[in-house]
Amino acid sequence: MLKSIIPKLPMRNKATTKAYYHNLGFKQLGETDYDGYLMIKKDDIEIHFFEFKDxxxxxxxxxxxxxxxxxxxxxxxxxxxxxxxHPNGPLEIKPWGTKEFALMDPDSNLLTFGQIV
Incomplete structure (x- = not known):
């Protein structure tokens, strides 16, 4: 049985990514600092990042x-x-029945937050 999904996104700089998501209220998951890998969590949401310097x-x-x-x-x-x-992602109700807005992180990963209305 499927329970959850955890996206893995690229990052160029771990410190920059960590600071950006910290400003969104995410915290580092766990005590171990893995080289080239970052795991963050906020509420029930978990996102992982892998280093991709190029x-x-x-x-x-x-x-x-x-x-x-x-x-x-x-x-x-x-x-x-x-x-x-995001300039194309202001808070608005979409035709498919959700209220959404979007952000773009420092590595151009698009984050869309949505709620069924």
Whole structure:
């Protein structure tokens, strides 16, 4: 039986990635600091990152859709913490019945937060 999914996204610089996601409220998972690998967690969401120093952010199509039960709260949190909202991803109700917004991390991984309305 399937229980969860944990995306693995590329990162160029572990310290930069860790700082960006810390600003989103994520914490490092566990006490061990793995070389070239980062695991973070917020609430029930876990994301892993692998080091890819030669990543061209303009060629990265990593994407994660994160379902939430308080998209407006997450949106307000991001704005309060000066997290840049993707120019094409403002908070809005989509034709498919979800309220969403999107962010782009420093490596051009797209994060979309959505709630069924």
């Amino acid at each position: 990543l061209d952010p303009n060629q990265n199509y990593g994407q994660v859709y994160i379902r939430t039960n308080d998209v407006e709260g997450m949106y307000d949190y991001c704005k309060k913490n000066t997290v840049k909202i």
